[in-house]
Amino acid sequence: MMSIIVSVLFDAALLTLTLALAALGLAVIYGLMGVINMGHGAMLTLGAYLTWAATSRGIPFVFSVLLAALIVGVIGLLLEHLVIRHFYDKPFETLLITWGFFLIMTELIKIVFGTDLRNVKNPLPDSINLGIVELPAYQSLLACISLFLIFTLAVVFYHTSLGIKIRALIQNREMASLLGVNIAYMYKMVFVAGSCIAGLAGALISPLLSVDPYIGMVFLARSFFVVIVGGIGQILGGTLVGSFLIGGSETFFAALQFKQTFAQTIVFALAIVVLRFRPSGLWTVQGRR
Amino acid sequence: MMKHFLKKSWSEEKFAVLVFLILSLLPVFISGYIIYILPQYMLYGTLAMSLGLLWGFTGILSFGQAGFFALGAYTMGLCMKYNGFGINPAYAGIILSAFMGAGLATIIGYFLFSAGVRDAYFVIVTLALSIIVEQIAVSQSDITGGWNGFFIDRMSLTLGSGREISLFNDVPMYYFVLPLVAFVYFLLRKLITSKFGKVLIGIRENEDRAISLGFNTSLYKTAAFAISGAVATWAGALYGTHAGFVAPSLGGVSFSTEVVVWTALGGRTSLLGVFLGGVMVASLSNYLSAITPRFWQLVLGILFVTTIIYFKGGVAGALTQFTLFNRKTPLKSIQEVRAEQAMRVD
Numbered sequence: 001m002m003s004i005i006v007s008v009l010f011d012a013a014l015l016t017l018t019l020a021l022a023a024l025g026l027a028v029i030y031g032l033m034g035v036i037n038m039g040h041g042a043m044l045t046l047g048a049y050l051t052w053a054a055t056s057r058g059i060p061f062v063f064s065v066l067l068a069a070l071i072v073g074v075i076g077l078l079l080e081h082l083v084i085r086h087f088y089d090k091p092f093e094t095l096l097i098t099w100g101f102f103l104i105m106t107e108l109i110k111i112v113f114g115t116d117l118r119n120v121k122n123p124l125p126d127s128i129n130l131g132i133v134e135l136p137a138y139q140s141l142l143a144c145i146s147l148f149l150i151f152t153l154a155v156v157f158y159h160t161s162l163g164i165k166i167r168a169l170i171q172n173r174e175m176a177s178l179l180g181v182n183i184a185y186m187y188k189m190v191f192v193a194g195s196c197i198a199g200l201a202g203a204l205i206s207p208l209l210s211v212d213p214y215i216g217m218v219f220l221a222r223s224f225f226v227v228i229v230g231g232i233g234q235i236l237g238g239t240l241v242g243s244f245l246i247g248g249s250e251t252f253f254a255a256l257q258f259k260q261t262f263a264q265t266i267v268f269a270l271a272i273v274v275l276r277f278r279p280s281g282l283w284t285v286q287g288r289r
Numbered sequence: 290m291m292k293h294f295l296k297k298s299w300s301e302e303k304f305a306v307l308v309f310l311i312l313s314l315l316p317v318f319i320s321g322y323i324i325y326i327l328p329q330y331m332l333y334g335t336l337a338m339s340l341g342l343l344w345g346f347t348g349i350l351s352f353g354q355a356g357f358f359a360l361g362a363y364t365m366g367l368c369m370k371y372n373g374f375g376i377n378p379a380y381a382g383i384i385l386s387a388f389m390g391a392g393l394a395t396i397i398g399y400f401l402f403s404a405g406v407r408d409a410y411f412v413i414v415t416l417a418l419s420i421i422v423e424q425i426a427v428s429q430s431d432i433t434g435g436w437n438g439f440f441i442d443r444m445s446l447t448l449g450s451g452r453e454i455s456l457f458n459d460v461p462m463y464y465f466v467l468p469l470v471a472f473v474y475f476l477l478r479k480l481i482t483s484k485f486g487k488v489l490i491g492i493r494e495n496e497d498r499a500i501s502l503g504f505n506t507s508l509y510k511t512a513a514f515a516i517s518g519a520v521a522t523w524a525g526a527l528y529g530t531h532a533g534f535v536a537p538s539l540g541g542v543s544f545s546t547e548v549v550v551w552t553a554l555g556g557r558t559s560l561l562g563v564f565l566g567g568v569m570v571a572s573l574s575n576y577l578s579a580i581t582p583r584f585w586q587l588v589l590g591i592l593f594v595t596t597i598i599y600f601k602g603g604v605a606g607a608l609t610q611f612t613l614f615n616r617k618t619p620l621k622s623i624q625e626v627r628a629e630q631a632m633r634v635d
Contacts, residue, residue: 036409083598091409092350093597096553099546100594107587217542221420224413262428268417275414276404 007133008255012248014135017143019247020239022205023223024149025198030224031233032166032190035084036091039098040198040223041216042105047072047202048211049109052118061123069200076195080188088187102216110213120206142204149197154236166190170233222246225271231281238283245282246271302478305561309471316460325459328466330571332528335470337551337567338477338560339520344549345557346481347513348493353415354521354548356422359540360393361386361525363426363433366441366535379444382526390522391515398514402507407496419545426537438536441529456530466527473520478560480516489513550593555603562605 026040037043047068054064079101087093124138157163168176169186177183202216209215230242246267253263274282312331316324336358344350368382401414426433433439445455446465456462480486491499492506499506529535538544548567555566570589577585600607 036412083594095350095409095412096549096597097594099549100590100597103546103550103590103593104587107590111583111587214543221413221416221542225417228410228413259428261424265421265424265428268421268424272401272414272417275406275410276400279404279406279410 003132004255008251010130010133010135012244012251014139014143015251016240016244016248017146018139018205018208019219019222019226020150020243021142021146021201022219023226023239023243024146024153024235025194025196025201026223027227027230027235027239028153028197029191029194030227031235031238032170032194033088033187034091034232035088035098035191036095037098037194038095038220039079039101039105041218041220042102042109043072043076043195043198043216044202044205044219045109045211045213045216046075046105047199048120048206048215049113049118050199051203051206052120052211053113055120061121065200065203068203069196072199072202073192073196076198077188077192079195080191084191085184085187102220106213106216113213115213118211120211122207138207142208145204150236150239157235221268225268229271229274229282231283234281234283238281241283242281245274301559301561302475305474305478308561308565309467309474312467313464316463320460324463326572326575327568328463328531329528330568331466331470332524332531333548333551333571334564334567335473335524336521336548337555337563338474339517339524340548340552341555341557341560341563342477342481342489342520343513343517344552345559345563346486346493347489347510348496349510349514350412350549351415351514351517352412352542352545352549353418353422354517355542355545356415356419356540357390357394357518357521358525358528358544359422359426359535359537360389361522361527362441362529362532362535362539364389364522365526365529366439367432369442369444369530370439377445377447379530380447382444382530383523386526387519387523391519393522394515394518395511398511398518399507402510402514405507416542416545419540419542422540423537423542426540433537436537438534438539441533441535443533444530462531466531469527473523474560474564477516477520481560485509485512550589553593553596553603556605556607558602559605562603565605566603 029035029037050068050071051064054067122138126137127134128137165181225246226242229245230238250263340354364386365382368378372378443457445453447453456465488504488509496506551567551570552563556562596603
């Protein structure tokens with residue numbers, strides 16, 4: 001019994017951190033800029049495909065992942081520079097434009113890579129024995145990377161001058177601009193950073209599942225719920241709490257003998273209820289935002 | 290009746306009468322696949338109209354319309370399977386589906402709108418809605434057939450004297466669907482030109498002002514969502530019996546977002562534009578995906594983005610801009626002007 005509980009807990013933690021990684025890029029762009037990036041899913045997918053393309057050409061996994069993140073970042077930069085920056089005051093328009101980006105990018109992926117399922121070889125196929133439970137090595141590493149990234153972002157956000165500028169921007173854009181913060185530049189950097197992280201997440205997740213043009217779609221709605229349920233702009237606590245509720249809790253429903261698809265249905269329904277009663281998210285102190 | 294429509298605001302209605310007249314004459318001149326497939330596209334157009342009412346006239350974007358559509362198709366299928374409730378199962382399916390759509394939308398709409406869930410948040414919820422419908426359809430495989438879906442019989446009409454007319458052939462089916470679709474168009478058209486419609490447009494233009502003028506906007510928004518849900522579900526029921534098949538992907542995210550693309554391309558502030566957007570893009574998709582399957586979707590995506598960036602009014606809006614309907618202020622539709630007046634007077 002004990003070992004079951006422990007293994008369920010570890011499973012939940014791994015799932016939570018994997019989903020947190022997938023949602024992080026969205027949390028950065030949505031939380032810091034208020035841009036609803038529907039293209040996030042396509043960025044994840046692209047990251048995964050680029051990793052497949054690079055590893056299948058013999059490039060080591062680590063470099064492939066970094067390359068994928070870099071290329072997706074550059075594409076994010078192009079998207080921001082060509083289109084998004086003209087629509088910062090219109091959240092509805094950016095939502096639709098990024099959705100169009102999703103459609104276009106998915107089609108381009110299909111044209112370039114085809115629609116066959118691709119597999120990225122798992123670089124760490126072993127498992128770690130912790131005495132009570134055995135954990136898959138690669139997923140554990142992924143969880144550590146995810147934690148590391150979230151903490152790094154939190155440190156940047158709360159303990160550097162760059163973070164202060166970004167927070168000033170969120171609180172009062174006009175005032176920040178008057179005080180000499182270059183808004184256009186900051187927004188651009190945040191968008192590129194978010195895209196980079198999305199590409200990185202897609203690349204890192206690719207060995208865990210078979211890569212097809214729609215894998216990003218699977219994560220898109222869940223990532224949004226992570227961000228909304230956790231609390232917009234709450235990178236550290238919000239992302240973790242949100243990911244736990246959206247991803248981790250599925251493990252418990254699954255452990256209670258629910259079908260996986262049905263467990264997800266319950267989780268989504270719960271998320272909608274949470275949204276109804278705490279529209280600003282779970283992690284926010286009421287009245288502060 | 291017709292004259293009344295023509296007088297009220299002749300531009301769009303006149304055009305709509307023309308469109309439905311042409312559609313009604315088509316089976317006389319052509320036959321075969323087009324007559325088989327066109328009713329489906331008209332139902333797609335109806336689905337697009339349900340989104341048009343919501344997005345174009347109320348300012349609420351829903352990524353979950355296909356969820357309602359699929360709900361309708363499943364309801365119809367199940368009614369057919371279990372043979373109705375003593376009455377013609379198709380009638381039971383059509384009526385039940387419309388009520389289910391309205392009921393579900395009312396519950397979800399009121400639950401969220403009354404708490405002030407707005408804009409992007411609502412979009413995400415509706416996105417989840419279509420995922421939920423798809424997943425329930427997959428997971429409850431005993432009833433829904435899981436991934437495989439199930440076949441639905443073609444409906445037949447029961448007349449008073451116990452006679453039955455089968456709609457198995459395409460031409461009778463065509464003439465059954467067309468007037469129903471036209472009826473829904475004129476009904477929705479009447480709705481958006483009524484006082485209720487003016488309030489919806491007022492909410493789209495400036496919700497806070499509508500609230501301060503004393504309108505209970507969450508009630509109006511819920512009503513719009515309920516009507517939209519009823520229309521979408523009803524169209525889905527007819528689609529189910531026409532297509533003869535339903536599977537979970539009918540309610541999925543990609544189909545839901547296709548509806549958004551049709552609506553945007555057609556021109557979301559024109560009900561006829563939205564309807565034609567649905568019919569045209571679906572027809573073109575079918576036609577062009579046979580010729581350039583690799584590039585058609587890409588072209589569609591690029592068109593969508595271009596529309597959002599440059600032509601907010603879609604094709605219908607662009608046409609009005611080129612003085613087809615001879616208007617001086619091209620970007621403001623007649624409803625918008627009326628809405629502004631209504632806001633001022635009330």
